Amino acid sequence: MIDKQDNKKGNVMNNIVVRVEKSGNRFNAFDADGVKYTSQITTGARKKAFNNNMALEQRVNKSGKNYWWAVPMDMYEATTKPVVPTSSVDVPAEHDEVVNFIHNSYSLKPQGLMMNELKWKYLIRSAVRGKNILMTGPAGCGKTMAAKSLVNALDRPDFYFNMGSTQDPRATLVGNVHFDKAKGTYFSESLFVKAIQTPNAVILLDELSRAHPDAWNILMTVLDSGQRYLRLDEQDGQATINVAEGVTFVATANIGNEYTSTRVMDKALMDRFTIVEMDVLDDKQETELLQYMFPHVDVSDLVAVAEIANTSRVESNSESGKISTAISTRSSVEMAGLLFDGFGIDEAAQVCVYPQFSDDGGVDSERTFVKQLVQKYVSDGTSDDLFNEDELDDESDYDDDF
Numbered sequence: 178m179i180d181k182q183d184n185k186k187g188n189v190m191n192n193i194v195v196r197v198e199k200s201g202n203r204f205n206a207f208d209a210d211g212v213k214y215t216s217q218i219t220t221g222a223r224k225k226a227f228n229n230n231m232a233l234e235q236r237v238n239k240s241g242k243n244y245w246w247a248v249p250m251d252m253y254e255a256t257t258k259p260v261v262p263t264s265s266v267d268v269p270a271e272h273d274e275v276v277n278f279i280h281n282s283y284s285l286k287p288q289g290l291m292m293n294e295l296k297w298k299y300l301i302r303s304a305v306r307g308k309n310i311l312m313t314g315p316a317g318c319g320k321t322m323a324a325k326s327l328v329n330a331l332d333r334p335d336f337y338f339n340m341g342s343t344q345d346p347r348a349t350l351v352g353n354v355h356f357d358k359a360k361g362t363y364f365s366e367s368l369f370v371k372a373i374q375t376p377n378a379v380i381l382l383d384e385l386s387r388a389h390p391d392a393w394n395i396l397m398t399v400l401d402s403g404q405r406y407l408r409l410d411e412q413d414g415q416a417t418i419n420v421a422e423g424v425t426f427v428a429t430a431n432i433g434n435e436y437t438s439t440r441v442m443d444k445a446l447m448d449r450f451t452i453v454e455m456d457v458l459d460d461k462q463e464t465e466l467l468q469y470m471f472p473h474v475d476v477s478d479l480v481a482v483a484e485i486a487n488t489s490r491v492e493s494n495s496e497s498g499k500i501s502t503a504i505s506t507r508s509s510v511e512m513a514g515l516l517f518d519g520f521g522i523d524e525a526a527q528v529c530v531y532p533q534f535s536d537d538g539g540v541d542s543e544r545t546f547v548k549q550l551v552q553k554y555v556s557d558g559t560s561d562d563l564f565n566e567d568e569l570d571d572e573s574d575y576d577d578d579f
């Protein structure tokens with residue numbers, strides 16, 4: 178308890194300094210390791226410290242009794258683990274090795290992943306330097322593929338969690354409480370708890386932007402370079418698990434206006450990551466990818482698919498664009514797969530592209546626009562003449578009856 182009389186005479190105990198966090202209408206006190214001291218401090222003292230933005234330090238008075246004394250927040254900050262600088266300037270030998278590894282790492286990129294050399298090296302460098310990585314970009318542009326390729330390129334234990342499909346974040350990230358007649362109540366920890374305790378693990382948090390906000394909250398301390406612990410429960414005591422040395426988190430997020438179903442990610446959570454933005458492929462790169470994947474398909478057909486996809490991207494990005502979403506690389510790979518299996522471009526588009534575009538508005542609908550775009554490549558039988566928007570506008574009498 179805070180006892181003003183004893184301030185000057187009190188001795189500092191164990192150097193325990195806590196910060197008060199407000200959660201709902203409760204004021205909880207945690208030290209820098211996440212150990213909870215709430216029950217040892219009166220509600221009034223915690224509330225006051227919180228309101229005054231002060232930390233509380235554990236002290237002992239002359240009669241050997243503990244009490245908590247309000248101290249400047251700096252004193253709490255000083256007890257947080259120093260952020261270990263990851264630069265290796267002090268160890269040049271090791272540094273040379275790391276630099277070599279990063280700069281020769283492009284050969285570790287799978288050929289089937291289209292990603293430019295600088296981006297790939299940046300990805301590898303971020304992982305080697307123990308940064309949390311967040312791969313961002315629109316749907317189907319290769320975020321998950323790049324993250325998985327990174328995991329494969331590094332010879333380290335890896336774990337995969339699809340955060341987008343997590344219904345119960347606490348069960349997935351922390352664990353479950355069970356009851357057994359013989360054992361009574363017991364706790365079974367999650368795979369995630371095991372993952373974070375595995376030194377040098379690479380932990381993939383796929384679709385983090387679609388995760389439940391509870392999951393983001395649980396991950397806050399885990400991802401913070403100054404904290405790196407998981408709080409197991411709301412009880413007092415040592416209920417935290419530290420993230421092991423060398424653990425790297427790689428997350429993916431759909432970030433962009435068009436993703437209305439994606440909860441906008443919390444700014445504080447975003448701040449805990451190094452962002453690696455996936456580039457959307459242009460038509461040349463896309464053709465190259467499709468040719469690599471489907472060498473037996475007629476090149477002009479693959480060029481057509483790549484150009485259709487590319488035009489849809491340019492159109493959806495332009496302010497006066499007639500469509501709001503684009504055909505992703507995932508979709509063009511699917512189309513090329515159908516071509517490989519003997520379907521025509523129009524058929525491939527019908528099954529894997531048109532359903533993505535709304536037909537609201539009839540002849541002015543997004544779907545009509547895309548149908549006209551595809552038809553450009555079907556009716557000519559060639560992809561020689563580039564798609565021309567003005568021409569498209571004149572084609573309103575085009576037969577739209579699929």
Ligand SMILES: Nc1ncnc2c1ncn2[C@@H]1O[C@H](COP(=O)(O)OP(=O)(O)OP(=O)(O)O)[C@@H](O)[C@H]1O
Binds near residue numbers: 319
């Ligand atoms: N840059 C790329 N290089 C190679 N293939 C790609 C690329 N982008 C997309 N693809 C193809 O599209 C498929 C989907 O990619 P991926 O799952 O990585 O997309 P994503 O960005 O994670 O999408 P989402 O946002 O929907 O999760 C891949 O299996 C691959 O065939």
Ligand SMILES: [Mg+2]
Binds near residue numbers: 320
């Ligand atoms: Mg993905």
